[in-house]
Amino acid sequence: MLKVTALIAALALSFNASAAEPVSLEGFSDAIHHWYNRTDKLDAPLHLQSDTRAIADNILLYQRNNGGWPENTHPQRVLSEAEKAEILAAKNQSDASFDNRNIYPQITYLSHAFQRSGDTQYRTAALAGLDFVLSAQYHNGGWPHSPDRPDRAYGDYITFADEVMPGVLSFLRQVQSGEFPFDYIPAHKRTEATQAIAKGDRLILQLQVKVDGAPSIWAGQYHEQTLQPVAARSYELPALQTWESVAVVEYLMSIPKPSSEVVSAVDHAVSWFRDNKIPGVRVEEFAIEPERFEYHTARIDRRLVKDASAPGLWARFYDLTTSEPFFTNRDGSRVEALQDVALERRSGYHWYGTWPSRLLTTDYPRWKATKVNAGGP
Known part of the structure; x- marks a missing residue:
């Protein structure tokens, strides 16, 4: 099982490593596993893990116009021109999801790509992703499985499965800290993260089930x-x-x-x-x-x-x-x-x-x- 708090800490450490070292893809391991299960394409061509720009560009391509990402994509895959065109055509879809530990790994990776390259398109996309995370939170402090997904009856439910609540909150604690690779995030966004954390923490305590x-x-x-x-x-x-x-x-x-x-x-x-x-x-x-x-x-x-x-x-x-x-x-x-x-x-x-x-x-x-x-x- 992925322990999301340890995972995010490990990712943060990897971002402080030498620029010659590949950025960790561990945050995408669940999505990649599901992609292989769904497609059975075990021999799909992949970019080198050291090719940060190619992987970050894939993540940009998959990002929807609302700032989120659909789940179970494989960011390391070499995409054909036909696949790229199909993904571009889906930009307006409301199919983003926190399922299978999704969205915060993309923001984290793009933050690293920006820090390494200075390319502001990665920064812009990461901030749009952060806005999606913050805006998806309910007033009561919960996060839905898949916000505004008309194809999923359970998409609006507050979700702990697949580490939605603890995963998002752990990520926001990293943002709140202002530490690398999130030190570029504006102070007012870190304040919003702090407020979201407080509401989320209260709800976790409230939802602990009582038996007898x-x-x-x-x-x-x-x-x-x-x-x-x-x-x-x-x-x-x-x-x-x-x-x-x-x-x-x-x-x-x-x-x-x-x-x-x-x-x-x-x-x-x-x-x-x-x-x-x-x-x-x-x-x-x-x-x-x-x-x-x-x-x-x-x-x-x-x-x-x-x-x-x-x-x-x-x-x-x-x-x-x-x-x-x-x-x-x-x-x-x-x-x-x-x-x-x-x-x-x-x-x-x-x-x-x-x-x-x-x-x-x-x-x-x-x-x-x-x-x-x-x-x-």
């Missing part, structure tokens, strides 16, 4: 008006979501001077993770004859097996009221075991994982010792 009266973790998405957990894609029913909630906790722990409310939210989430670990099981993957589906080609299958020596796992989805694991198919049908999930979703989605492990064993204890217990919020 105790704060637990977070749902993947919430209705932008009622603030109640809601379904997104057909196989993403309202649920407590572990993978997504780990990123939320990591973000909260990145806050320099956490309030007592932030500390309490982290403590409760960690307790929930500890209580809901599934011991003595592991996921076994095995090769199968490839089968092509719309969104991926299944080359492996998965099954849950008992193993007393295994460190244990967490399910991805837990019931909002009982904290019991559950699973779904693409048609939205809910099932209680991995074996009951159809191959398309069983092979194309991670239903179990060790996502909270590092948080519980390393990050949380260090945070408690160095930030909370040592200095206090």
Whole structure:
């Protein structure tokens, strides 16, 4: 799993490196992964990673006139003239999305391209992207999955899945700092970022789901008006979501001077993770004859097996009221075991994982010792 706070910090470090070093494309790893899954074009020609201008120009090309970007594009690809013409023709489309850790990696890369080249078109595009991020925030502090996307019923929902909320907020904290590569951003825009962060942080605390009266973790998405957990894609029913909630906790722990409310939210989430670990099981993957589906080609299958020596796992989805694991198919049908999930979703989605492990064993204890217990919020 990408830890967005660590990822953005790593990107910032890479920007301070020698200009001879390629700019990191790690921020696009999720988008690139989905592009390959969707197209199956594993041999697509690529620009050298050292060719910053070619990659930045691709990012400029994909940027919509509203300042955002569609998800799941591959910025390193060598585009044909026909592809370029098709992308240019789509400039007015309202298909930008924060899905799959999108938009803030493009702004970050363009900021670096501007710093290296001095080319003001990269600066202008990055600032337009920042304006898109800031304007997409609701008054209550949330960010939608895909603003103004008429093709997505769930596009307006406040979203934690794919690190939308923690990802955007982590990015804005970098902007707020005024540190390289964001030191060119005007002071009034950094002030806007500070205000957006304050609203977003308050909403995160407000949306922590209570189970039997105790704060637990977070749902993947919430209705932008009622603030109640809601379904997104057909196989993403309202649920407590572990993978997504780990990123939320990591973000909260990145806050320099956490309030007592932030500390309490982290403590409760960690307790929930500890209580809901599934011991003595592991996921076994095995090769199968490839089968092509719309969104991926299944080359492996998965099954849950008992193993007393295994460190244990967490399910991805837990019931909002009982904290019991559950699973779904693409048609939205809910099932209680991995074996009951159809191959398309069983092979194309991670239903179990060790996502909270590092948080519980390393990050949380260090945070408690160095930030909370040592200095206090």
